[in-house]
Amino acid sequence: MKHISAVGFGFAAALLTTACAGEDPQPQTLQVFESDWEVVNSPFAVADINSVSIGGLVHNDNFANRGDIDVAFDQDGETIVVEMRKYTLAGAQDEADETFGRMTLWAYVNSGNPEKPSDMDPADDCTQGWQDGCQVLVYYDGQAQPVRTGVDFRVHLPRTWRGTLNVTTEDNLAEDAYKLRGDVTILDLCSNADVELENGIANIRMCGGLVEAPTCTTDLLQQCKDSMWDPNICGCNDDFGSVRIASPEPHSANITVDFPTTIWANVNLENLDSTGDCTARFDNCAGGCTLNQSAESLYKGKAEYNYPGGDAVPGAGFTINAEAGGCAGVFYADGPEDYVDGAMDSPKDEQRGNITACSGCLSGLTL
Numbered sequence: 618m619k620h621i622s623a624v625g626f627g628f629a630a631a632l633l634t635t636a637c638a639g640e641d642p643q644p645q646t647l648q649v650f651e652s653d654w655e656v657v658n659s660p661f662a663v664a665d666i667n668s669v670s671i672g673g674l675v676h677n678d679n680f681a682n683r684g685d686i687d688v689a690f691d692q693d694g695e696t697i698v699v700e701m702r703k704y705t706l707a708g709a710q711d712e713a714d715e716t717f718g719r720m721t722l723w724a725y726v727n728s729g730n731p732e733k734p735s736d737m738d739p740a741d742d743c744t745q746g747w748q749d750g751c752q753v754l755v756y757y758d759g760q761a762q763p764v765r766t767g768v769d770f771r772v773h774l775p776r777t778w779r780g781t782l783n784v785t786t787e788d789n790l791a792e793d794a795y796k797l798r799g800d801v802t803i804l805d806l807c808s809n810a811d812v813e814l815e816n817g818i819a820n821i822r823m824c825g826g827l828v829e830a831p832t833c834t835t836d837l838l839q840q841c842k843d844s845m846w847d848p849n850i851c852g853c854n855d856d857f858g859s860v861r862i863a864s865p866e867p868h869s870a871n872i873t874v875d876f877p878t879t880i881w882a883n884v885n886l887e888n889l890d891s892t893g894d895c896t897a898r899f900d901n902c903a904g905g906c907t908l909n910q911s912a913e914s915l916y917k918g919k920a921e922y923n924y925p926g927g928d929a930v931p932g933a934g935f936t937i938n939a940e941a942g943g944c945a946g947v948f949y950a951d952g953p954e955d956y957v958d959g960a961m962d963s964p965k966d967e968q969r970g971n972i973t974a975c976s977g978c979l980s981g982l983t984l
Contacts, residue, residue: 649795650713652703654771657722659747661697663778669697670752670783671770673731675762680723680731680754683767683789683799685817687984688782690774690805690824697747698773699724701755706765706792716766723756731756764791771984779808779831788815793961795950801862804982807831810860815868816947816969821860822979823876829935830856846881846929858935866942869895869970874937875979878906878922881934886972887917893944895970900978916944920974937974944970 671688675681684704692698703720707713723731726741726748734756743751755768767789774782786799798817803810807824808831828838829846833853841851848854864870866889876882878901886897897918902908910918924931947969948962 647706657699668781672785678761684769685800687771687802692775700771702769719758723754727752781809784812812862819872845925845927862939869943869945872939873973882922884937888941890944895944898973901976941970
């Protein structure tokens with residue numbers, strides 16, 4: 618996590634009072650502890666896997682990552698690499714180690730609510746062989762996951778995979794003076810994705826070779842292009858790509874989507890809080906781009922890139938929808954040095970809820 622210290626590095630996050638009868642209470646300082654990265658590699662059959670889900674919201678006081686999720690399509694072979702790093706607040710290293718020992722990677726085929734590993738079908742264990750519909754979470758072996766714990770995930774996927782990526786994370790607000798926001802970074806995505814976060818920052822960089830229908834065959838794609846996407850001829854109209862990024866109301870995330878303007882695409886950007894001064898910016902709408910946005914409603918806008926004309930269906934093509942639920946000042950912390958003893962909020966804040974479509978603005982971004 619960008620805003621967590623190295624292993625064992627502590628900071629005064631809260632005071633606990635302990636005392637024997639007749640003695641003055643003695644303060645105990647909490648510290649932030651972070652584990653080493655844990656790495657799981659698994660074979661990943663690109664042709665057989667249609668979806669991967671990473672992260673999730675707290676369920677039954679458990680399974681909450683409350684951290685950053687980074688995904689990179691950077692594997693040359695058919696392999697998935699999942700990295701997990703744990704964090705917690707504790708009074709000493711041994712307390713942190715005890716908590717870390719209860720936190721394990723949870724990776725199963727899952728289409729509903731997660732259950733503890735002993736209640737899952739062993740045949741659905743994705744660490745023993747990656748399958749279609751696998752979800753990656755953290756599991757805490759105890760009555761309830763401590764609220765000041767969580768994990769960061771870093772996942773590496775094959776460059777050639779064209780399935781659907783689902784990413785979900787949330788903030789950790791258990792410590793008022795050290796508010797951790799769950800950020801999402803996805804690099805070189807060539808297909809479909811659905812992303813949800815709260816008040817963090819989402820940076821989504823599409824791949825340079827993006828096409829309108831990522832799951833369609835090369836021959837059918839060429840047929841569609843030759844026919845100017847005539848639905849009576851084109852066999853890919855049911856396979857248009859789609860990316861959705863959202864921070865549900867009332868959350869205010871900053872969202873940036875970087876994609877090439879060489880394809881037919883429809884992009885919708887909106888902040889649901891029309892009373893704020895957050896903006897939806899189209900930094901790459903020029904030439905063959907048609908923008909629908911008024912000076913009185915800069916919080917939302919729609920743009921269509923490279924509409925083929927003819928019999929092509931307006932509004933189709935590759936679709937990108939980015940939506941922020943609010944426009945507000947967000948308190949956050951970048952590191953332990955940001956902690957202020959006794960403060961009611963983290964010392965840093967900025968307006969969030971701004972959404973940007975661009976081409977090349979995330980070119981230098983790395984994990």
